[in-house]
Amino acid sequence: MKRLLRRALPGGLLLLCAFAPAPAQGSGDAVKEAQRLTRVAQVAEQQGRYDDAIKAYQTIAVVAKSSPRIAAAALLNAGNIYMSLGKFEPAAAAFRSSLSLDANSAEAQNNLGEALGEMKQYPRALEAFQQAVALDGGFVKARYNMGVTYDRLGQMKYAEFVYRILIRDHPDFGLAYDGLAVALSKSGRGREAIPFHEKAISLSPKDASFYYNFAVSYMVLGEVKKAQEQQQKLRNLDPAMAEHLGMVIAKHQQ
16 A cells, blocks of 8 residues: 655645746746736636646746746646646656756656656656655655655665654654555564554554555464454545455455
């Protein structure tokens, strides 16, 4: 149940939800048109007209080509919509275009990494996350995504290192504890993983994936009854996930 962090962090950290125009860098008329199109795009997105929203953002990039920051932000937003639709290749293309205009955007680098990760291009995704962290060392989402990607590459020692540093720097970040627990369990250190599972759940008791991952670690340890206890807790949060876990447990018992 490892996943890239494609949702907002507690406190709304580092997730660009709406385009805020940069100070005018070119024609005043072009900036005004970009602002108008931004409103058009936002309304279209709110109404679920995602193609119209993407087209508006892409038009901004053309209209405001003399204002790189405005154009880059518009392309970033277009990429974010593509991501929400599961269209990862055009999302990656949009993020690359955004970076060509603003190479210092940690957000665009991270989001490019997420798109590449969804396409299972893990080495390239890792490079993007590393670049995002190099641009902004406090970018928690990118640092977590690095750990997930190391996990997906089977490089558990590196994943463990990333998560331990993240826990040190952000001791209230539940996903880091869960990530570390999963990495330890996959490394054959399931017993060491248990307190980290427990800590993750204590910090975010409504995150269904934490219970699922805890149950998997118990199965690795051969403690099926305890895995079933986690499944029961999971039923109240996500019945579908609990049902899937039940099938995994049953298969493990065969």
